[in-house]
Amino acid sequence: xxxxxxxxxxxxxxxxxxxxxxxxxxxxxxxxxxxxxxxxxxxxxxxxxxxxxxxxxxxxxxxxxxxxxxxxxxxxxxxxxxxxxxxxxxxxxxxxxxxxxxxx
Amino acid sequence: xxxxxxxxxxxxxxxxxxxxxxxxxxxxxxxxxxxxxxxxxxxxxxxxxxxxxxxxxxxxxxxxxxxxxxxxxxxxxxxxxxxxxxxxxxxxxxxxxxxxxxxx
Amino acid sequence: xxxxxxxxxxxxxxxxxxxxxxxxxxxxxxxxxxxxxxxxxxxxxxxxxxxxxxxxxxxxxxxxxxxxxxxxxxxxxxxxxxxxxxxxxxxxxxxxxxxxxxxx
Amino acid sequence: xxxxxxxxxxxxxxxxxxxxxxxxxxxxxxxxxxxxxxxxxxxxxxxxxxxxxxxxxxxxxxxxxxxxxxxxxxxxxxxxxxxxxxxxxxxxxxxxxxxxxxxx
Amino acid sequence: xxxxxxxxxxxxxxxxxxxxxxxxxxxxxxxxxxxxxxxxxxxxxxxxxxxxxxxxxxxxxxxxxxxxxxxxxxxxxxxxxxxxxxxxxxxxxxxxxxxxxxxx
Amino acid sequence: xxxxxxxxxxxxxxxxxxxxxxxxxxxxxxxxxxxxxxxxxxxxxxxxxxxxxxxxxxxxxxxxxxxxxxxxxxxxxxxxxxxxxxxxxxxxxxxxxxxxxxxx
Numbered sequence: 364x365x366x367x368x369x370x371x372x373x374x375x376x377x378x379x380x381x382x383x384x385x386x387x388x389x390x391x392x393x394x395x396x397x398x399x400x401x402x403x404x405x406x407x408x409x410x411x412x413x414x415x416x417x418x419x420x421x422x423x424x425x426x427x428x429x430x431x432x433x434x435x436x437x438x439x440x441x442x443x444x445x446x447x448x449x450x451x452x453x454x455x456x457x458x459x460x461x462x463x464x465x466x467x
Numbered sequence: 468x469x470x471x472x473x474x475x476x477x478x479x480x481x482x483x484x485x486x487x488x489x490x491x492x493x494x495x496x497x498x499x500x501x502x503x504x505x506x507x508x509x510x511x512x513x514x515x516x517x518x519x520x521x522x523x524x525x526x527x528x529x530x531x532x533x534x535x536x537x538x539x540x541x542x543x544x545x546x547x548x549x550x551x552x553x554x555x556x557x558x559x560x561x562x563x564x565x566x567x568x569x570x571x
Numbered sequence: 572x573x574x575x576x577x578x579x580x581x582x583x584x585x586x587x588x589x590x591x592x593x594x595x596x597x598x599x600x601x602x603x604x605x606x607x608x609x610x611x612x613x614x615x616x617x618x619x620x621x622x623x624x625x626x627x628x629x630x631x632x633x634x635x636x637x638x639x640x641x642x643x644x645x646x647x648x649x650x651x652x653x654x655x656x657x658x659x660x661x662x663x664x665x666x667x668x669x670x671x672x673x674x675x
Numbered sequence: 676x677x678x679x680x681x682x683x684x685x686x687x688x689x690x691x692x693x694x695x696x697x698x699x700x701x702x703x704x705x706x707x708x709x710x711x712x713x714x715x716x717x718x719x720x721x722x723x724x725x726x727x728x729x730x731x732x733x734x735x736x737x738x739x740x741x742x743x744x745x746x747x748x749x750x751x752x753x754x755x756x757x758x759x760x761x762x763x764x765x766x767x768x769x770x771x772x773x774x775x776x777x778x779x
Numbered sequence: 780x781x782x783x784x785x786x787x788x789x790x791x792x793x794x795x796x797x798x799x800x801x802x803x804x805x806x807x808x809x810x811x812x813x814x815x816x817x818x819x820x821x822x823x824x825x826x827x828x829x830x831x832x833x834x835x836x837x838x839x840x841x842x843x844x845x846x847x848x849x850x851x852x853x854x855x856x857x858x859x860x861x862x863x864x865x866x867x868x869x870x871x872x873x874x875x876x877x878x879x880x881x882x883x
Numbered sequence: 884x885x886x887x888x889x890x891x892x893x894x895x896x897x898x899x900x901x902x903x904x905x906x907x908x909x910x911x912x913x914x915x916x917x918x919x920x921x922x923x924x925x926x927x928x929x930x931x932x933x934x935x936x937x938x939x940x941x942x943x944x945x946x947x948x949x950x951x952x953x954x955x956x957x958x959x960x961x962x963x964x965x966x967x968x969x970x971x972x973x974x975x976x977x978x979x980x981x982x983x984x985x986x987x
Contacts, residue, residue, distance in 0.1 A: 384914050388870060390911075460685070496662075498698075559939065568896075599803045599806075655725065763974060765969075771789060826932075832937075
């Protein structure tokens with residue numbers, strides 16, 4: 364994973380000032396995205412769905428960008444993961460994520 | 468999707484007593500799980516991740532069972548989706564979902 | 572509001588052991604449910620919707636019972652408030668609340 | 676419901692690009708807001724309460740505007756629904772919604 | 780507690796227009812932050828953790844500022860409370876709060 | 884931290900079957916609870932507040948037990964952290980946590 368893309372402003376601050384936390388987060392990221400059977404792209408689509416379901420547009424945008432840049436995830440694939448958000452988490456979270464996606 | 472598996476007790480009550488709601492939910496389900504590019508199984512893994520992230524063990528169990536029965540999703544695949552839950556949603560949601568999975 | 576109905580086990584413990592907290596909660600309840608223009612029943616239906624949207628079945632059951640016992644809210648009125656939950660908060664929260672309602 | 680008001684930017688994108696999703700959402704909206712016993716206005720006040728409780732100020736503003744424009748819901752009625760938010764969901768969600776309302 | 784600092788825009792509107800709600804909130808604040816055994820500063824660190832865990836950056840900033848201004852809570856103490864957020868609530872909530880803190 | 888107490892059923896399954904995840908979680912726990920300026924007990928009280936605020940009674944009970952057994956946190960200290968939950972997260976989460984505490 365390219366740090367510059369995935370790790371935003373908050374994480375840069377952590378890296379410089381709290382190396383112990385940074386180390387644990389890097390390790391956590393590696394373990395999280397090193398599936399035994401699912402590939403990184405499928406896991407990233409799961410992450411996009413989970414974050415979009417919380418209704419947090421900034422974090423959703425970051426996840427979508429990271430997925431598109433690092434893994435060539437397409438808008439169409441993201442829409443298919445947001446379909447699940449509509450069903451499981453309701454219309455406000457879904458429309459918010461679609462608005463974010465439309466602007467990317 | 469096999470109704471008997473996916474649609475639990477609450478939905479049976481809806482079907483019998485509120486056919487208008489039932490119709491909209493069936494339609495919503497169809498649209499949600501009819502991705503243009505992602506297959507049903509990938510979308511189901513996204514659903515499992517989203518529900519597990521909310522920390523709701525009963526709903527998580529229902530999603531896991533439905534994914535295992537309808538789509539032959541393996542425990543290993545579910546663990547790989549829960550790895551993302553650990554990263555995005557914290558340890559309590561992750562351990563709760565792992566406990567549910569361990570009992571299936 | 573009849574305390575015996577609305578205030579469950581947790582609140583009885585508060586009343587006996589933490590009278591300062593109890594006093595503030597009673598005051599908060601009074602202010603919350605003394606609308607200037609909406610009646611208590613409408614506000615209770617709002618409360619049922621908010622709690623059901625969180626997916627917490629025990630708290631949802633308590634709110635529904637309290638609304639039915641204190642205010643003669645009907646099952647049909649609760650279903651109409653849960654319709655809004657389906658739209659705003661997704662299918663798992665909705666079906667969970669319908670399951671609770673069906674058993675009352 | 677006037678689409679132009681209720682359906683924001685995200686939904687316009689859905690309508691143009693994903694007519695199958697759009698169709699399901701329109702149907703869902705109709706079913707959600709066609710109560711058997713509660714009128715649309717009461718249901719809209721429930722929606723405002725549910726969205727405000729999540730602490731999402733943009734979505735809260737959209738709901739409030741839609742309720743005021745389409746249904747002539749008054750600020751006073753919204754305050755009465757936010758009283759319930761204060762009780763059920765705590766002070767940060769309540770004050771955030773009051774701040775939104777004050778600016779409308 | 781200095782009102783001017785803790786109570787933001789939304790609360791000023793409440794104070795002027797809804798004195799009954801304002802009274803209940805003041806009382807609630809007093810009871811909440813008058814612990815029997817924990818001091819105000821420890822309780823404020825708990826509040827910062829709870830708000831940061833919800834991923835709401837504006838509310839998190841308000842809590843952090845209030846804690847730093849009223850109680851001389853240090854950035855280092857806030858980081859130690861955000862460590863718990865990382866564990867319990869996941870990386871997005873943690874990094875968002877660290878980004879907020881870094882700008883204060 | 885005594886593993887037997889803090890790490891419940893779900894984590895035992897992780898330890899046996901997914902040593903890579905287990906390693907990252909142990910590291911995360913260590914980093915989370917090794918504050919630079921706050922002691923472990925204060926951090927644990929923050930964790931109890933965060934978990935109680937989510938309204939998850941099983942996870943809340945686990946956190947309370949762990950705090951009482953490992954760190955001699957008293958019921959009175961927990962109540963003082965739940966006072967903050969009442970203010971920030973509303974009455975249902977507060978009363979649910981008080982009910983859990985009352986039974987310990």
